[in-house]
Amino acid sequence: MGAEPLYLAPRLGKRMRSLVESPGLLHTLSDALGSPLHVLVPDQLAANVAQFRAVFSRHRLSGQVFFAHKANRSGALLRRLAATDAGVDVASLAELQHALGAGLTPDRIVATGPKNPEFLWLAARTSVTVGVDSRGELETLAALVRRHTLPRARVLLRLSGFEASGVRVLSRRSRFGTPAGESEALLKAAERHGDVIDVTGVAYHLDTTSLTEKATALEGCLRVLEECRGRGLRPSAVDIGGGFGLDYLADGAQWERYTSELTAAVLGSRPPLTWGGHGYGLRNEAGTLRGTLGLYPAHRPVSGPRYLDELLAHPAASYGGRPLAGLLLEHLYDLHVEPGRALLDQCGLTLAKVLEVREQGNGGALLVRLAAKADDIALEQHGVLVDPVLVPRDPALPGPGPVAAHLFGSLCLETDLITRRTVFLPHRPEPGDVLAFANTAGYCMDFHATRAQRQPGARKVAAWQDGGAWRWCLDDLYWPTASMDTGGHDMGGAQ
Ligand SMILES: *Cc1c(COP(=O)(O)O)cnc(C)c1O
Numbered sequence: 189m190g191a192e193p194l195y196l197a198p199r200l201g202k203r204m205r206s207l208v209e210s211p212g213l214l215h216t217l218s219d220a221l222g223s224p225l226h227v228l229v230p231d232q233l234a235a236n237v238a239q240f241r242a243v244f245s246r247h248r249l250s251g252q253v254f255f256a257h258k259a260n261r262s263g264a265l266l267r268r269l270a271a272t273d274a275g276v277d278v279a280s281l282a283e284l285q286h287a288l289g290a291g292l293t294p295d296r297i298v299a300t301g302p303k304n305p306e307f308l309w310l311a312a313r314t315s316v317t318v319g320v321d322s323r324g325e326l327e328t329l330a331a332l333v334r335r336h337t338l339p340r341a342r343v344l345l346r347l348s349g350f351e352a353s354g355v356r357v358l359s360r361r362s363r364f365g366t367p368a369g370e371s372e373a374l375l376k377a378a379e380r381h382g383d384v385i386d387v388t389g390v391a392y393h394l395d396t397t398s399l400t401e402k403a404t405a406l407e408g409c410l411r412v413l414e415e416c417r418g419r420g421l422r423p424s425a426v427d428i429g430g431g432f433g434l435d436y437l438a439d440g441a442q443w444e445r446y447t448s449e450l451t452a453a454v455l456g457s458r459p460p461l462t463w464g465g466h467g468y469g470l471r472n473e474a475g476t477l478r479g480t481l482g483l484y485p486a487h488r489p490v491s492g493p494r495y496l497d498e499l500l501a502h503p504a505a506s507y508g509g510r511p512l513a514g515l516l517l518e519h520l521y522d523l524h525v526e527p528g529r530a531l532l533d534q535c536g537l538t539l540a541k542v543l544e545v546r547e548q549g550n551g552g553a554l555l556v557r558l559a560a561k562a563d564d565i566a567l568e569q570h571g572v573l574v575d576p577v578l579v580p581r582d583p584a585l586p587g588p589g590p591v592a593a594h595l596f597g598s599l600c601l602e603t604d605l606i607t608r609r610t611v612f613l614p615h616r617p618e619p620g621d622v623l624a625f626a627n628t629a630g631y632c633m634d635f636h637a638t639r640a641q642r643q644p645g646a647r648k649v650a651a652w653q654d655g656g657a658w659r660w661c662l663d664d665l666y667w668p669t670a671s672m673d674t675g676g677h678d679m680g681g682a683q
Pocket residue numbers: 256258259277300301393429430431432433526527528529530
């Protein structure tokens with residue numbers, strides 16, 4: 189390949205870097221447990237919780253960090269979480285059962301999302317706080333509590349459709365939550381069911397990267413909280429959901445360069461950078477660039493705890509421009525956050541073994557087939573473009589490089605591409621080498637995984653550092669006693 193490589197190097201924290209620099213361990217693991225293999229680092233989750241906590245302290249706010257369980261099904265992560273002071277946001281009956289069994293007590297659990305009667309019953313039975321989506325759900329819950337003589341149910345009222353100036357709807361449409369403009373009927377219902385329902389707060393979760401959209405939603409919640417107090421309800425918490433984001437890339441300049449070269453490729457002024465000339469949402473209409481880039485902003489320096497910090501410092505337009513944190517503090521409201529992806533930053537990687545390396549007759553990119561399906565490493569489904577780390581079987585014999593490659597999955601399906609992007613690797617991979625995809629713990633391990641072609645699901649292991657050495661066990665067998673007895677209790681050194 190004559191073309192200059194366009195790398196998108198992954199951002200690697202201390203623990204993750206140490207893991208990818210342990211080729212012996214990674215090869216032993218994938219030889220023993222198969223490919224693909226997910227490796228989780230539960231201690232990193234504890235370190236990330238501490239980073240979110242530090243933002244609360246900086247703004248002198250009380251409240252709780254709830255990990256959004258749906259981002260990863262791992263038992264090791266949940267049990268490690270139970271050993272911190274954080275809580276969990278569960279979105280199904282099985283997730284609730286999992287959380288209770290992992291040692292999270294009901295006061296540390298919030299139940300959100302679409303709910304069936306069994307999920308609602310178990311939440312109410314155990315006094316888990318329920319994020320109610322609509323007035324209908326509130327009525328259903330109240331009826332359930334009465335019929336089964338359950339304890340008073342603790343609820344958060346989930347809102348959506350916030351308006352900035354009373355005219356322009358700023359937040360995007362959501363199928364979840366009651367439109368803020370229709371909160372009156374919801375509050376009346378809550379009052380009517382006051383004997384069985386306890387409104388502990390209001391909530392939103394917006395799937396957006398926009399700070400102003402989220403600030404508008406938070407201001408909307410503050411107004412509804414005032415309305416609640418006017419009616420004699422005594423809610424004390426604002427739950428601002430998740431969506432704090434993650435910075436996948438080590439180098440912002442590589443991202444800038446890649447996206448401008450992709451644009452050039454779509455316009456035909458350079459060779460294609462993708463399989464079949466795919467444009468990731470961009471297209472060439474008679475020499476004019478159309479469409480929008482449908483990719484995750486993989487270089488996102490203001491993400492995770494920093495994003496929360498900026499949101500809290502954001503001026504509240506409808507409250508004379510005062511910072512949002514000041515308004516929360518003044519009313520002594522508790523702040524609840526529900527990060528999924530952001531809390532899993534640097535918490536896991538996925539290993540995939542190289543099965544075959546084929547040259548194309550025309551001197552084009554190498555065709556590299558991996559022992560993994562695209563849905564086992566779902567970075568592409570989330571629009572995240574980031575390079576894997578090549579872990580050679582024999583580090584003493586690096587192949588020639590750099591090389592361009594297309595990464596294919598193991599399904600008998602044209603579209604089973606690990607990524608549609610042409611990936612540049614520092615050396616030519618060989619069969620038996622392993623590619624390590626960093627930062628797959630958030631949504632990219634099991635959210636999309638299938639059992640297509642009867643291929644087995646990827647196994648998961650939990651790994652932790654004991655002095656200078658890595659130790660590991662199957663995800664199912666991990667309990668916090670393992671890593672916390674061996675120095676994994678170090679909550680600092682988050683990166
Ligand atoms: C998915 C979800 C989250 C987590 O979102 P992230 O983008 O992973 O932070 C939090 N709260 C609710 C209600 C959700 O549905």
